[in-house]
Amino acid sequence: MDKLQAPFPWQRQQWLTLQQARQRDQLAHAWLIQGPAGTGKMALLEALIASLLCQRPDRDGHACGQCRGCTLHAAGNHPEFLRVEQQESGNIKIDSIRELCGKLELTRQEPGYRVAVIAPAEAMNIHTANALLKTLEEPEPGNVLLLVSSSPARLPATIRSRCQILGISPPAHDDALKWLAGAAPEASQANLELALDFSGNAPLTALQMLHEDFSATQARLLSEWETLCMRGVEPVHLAAEWVKTPGAEVVIDWLMRISMALVHLKTGAGRQRLPDEIEASLRNVAEAVDLNQIFLYLDVLYYYRSLAGSQVNQTLMLEALLIPWWYKLQWPLESMINADPTRRAAAIWP
Numbered sequence: 001m002d003k004l005q006a007p008f009p010w011q012r013q014q015w016l017t018l019q020q021a022r023q024r025d026q027l028a029h030a031w032l033i034q035g036p037a038g039t040g041k042m043a044l045l046e047a048l049i050a051s052l053l054c055q056r057p058d059r060d061g062h063a064c065g066q067c068r069g070c071t072l073h074a075a076g077n078h079p080e081f082l083r084v085e086q087q088e089s090g091n092i093k094i095d096s097i098r099e100l101c102g103k104l105e106l107t108r109q110e111p112g113y114r115v116a117v118i119a120p121a122e123a124m125n126i127h128t129a130n131a132l133l134k135t136l137e138e139p140e141p142g143n144v145l146l147l148v149s150s151s152p153a154r155l156p157a158t159i160r161s162r163c164q165i166l167g168i169s170p171p172a173h174d175d176a177l178k179w180l181a182g183a184a185p186e187a188s189q190a191n192l193e194l195a196l197d198f199s200g201n202a203p204l205t206a207l208q209m210l211h212e213d214f215s216a217t218q219a220r221l222l223s224e225w226e227t228l229c230m231r232g233v234e235p236v237h238l239a240a241e242w243v244k245t246p247g248a249e250v251v252i253d254w255l256m257r258i259s260m261a262l263v264h265l266k267t268g269a270g271r272q273r274l275p276d277e278i279e280a281s282l283r284n285v286a287e288a289v290d291l292n293q294i295f296l297y298l299d300v301l302y303y304y305r306s307l308a309g310s311q312v313n314q315t316l317m318l319e320a321l322l323i324p325w326w327y328k329l330q331w332p333l334e335s336m337i338n339a340d341p342t343r344r345a346a347a348i349w350p
């Protein structure tokens with residue numbers, strides 16, 4: 001099978017769970033595919049859609065590509081395939097959900113399953129999600145809802161509890177490395193390791209980094225961050241640049257890896273995979289910052305990462321995360337956790 005086609009090796013169990021339920025004719029009517037960014041949730045979603053719309057899937061559940069179901073789906077006009085549109089703002093409108101629920105009650109025109117997709121599911125606010133509840137509680141036979149989320153904690157518990165969960169985790173480092181080396185045969189071993197390290201072993205994020213020449217991005221972030229720590233550039237200025245490229249989510253992940261590398265440097269704990277030149281740059285900062293403050297900063301990063309891609313102003317969020325480095329983390333980090341990051345940044349920065 002194509003290396004870049006789902007299910008990926010680390011999604012095998014999730015794929016089997018659904019296919020075995022299908023073979024027993026006990027397919028749950030709603031599934032929530034959840035897991036961190038870069039683990040291939042959307043690719044798995046597309047493979048599951050194709051599989052469920054196919055009328056003659058193979059023994060493993062893969063779509064045949066030939067039958068009427070597959071042909072209609074490939075042409076983009078399978079009448080039993082429904083996908084809720086996101087607005088430009090990123091939200092899913094309550095009317096879109098009501099319309100979907102109405103369509104799910106109609107008689108099917110084609111044999112097999114009717115598949116409805118809501119992705120990203122956290123784009124529904126509480127009222128929109130509530131509009132879906134009745135459909136989740138009283139499903140019509142043959143309807144399958146597929147929800148996808150990188151931030152399932154932002155979904156109401158009433159929705160999550162009515163879905164069968166397909167949780168995708170990043171693979172172990174060695175498995176991720178093996179897959180990545182196959183998917184990017186031209187990349188050097190050092191760059192494979194670096195991309196995995198900075199993506200938290202999320203293979204698709206790592207692959208994207210390699211395609212975008214991440215070693216150059218990483219070198220740029222490191223050098224500008226060092227300048228920030230030496231007060232050579234203001235956090236406000238840097239945040240405005242970084243939010244454009246490489247974007248808030250990449251920066252937050254990068255800050256997380258840098259912070260963990262600082263912990264390694266200060267304590268000697270953990271496996272050190274960073275290239276020598278990066279380690280040399282970090283050593284100066286490591287000497288100047290307090291270990292407990294780095295742990296607190298990591299807590300802040302975990303909290304802020306759940307907000308990346310949300311309605312929160314991404315530039316102000318990055319400012320709030322960069323300001324503590326200007327003060328070499330001599331900063332009230334405790335107060336940043338569970339506080340609105342945008343207000344926090346604007347209120348405290350002189």
Ligand SMILES: [Zn+2]
Nearest residue numbers: 054064067070
């Ligand atoms: Zn087929």
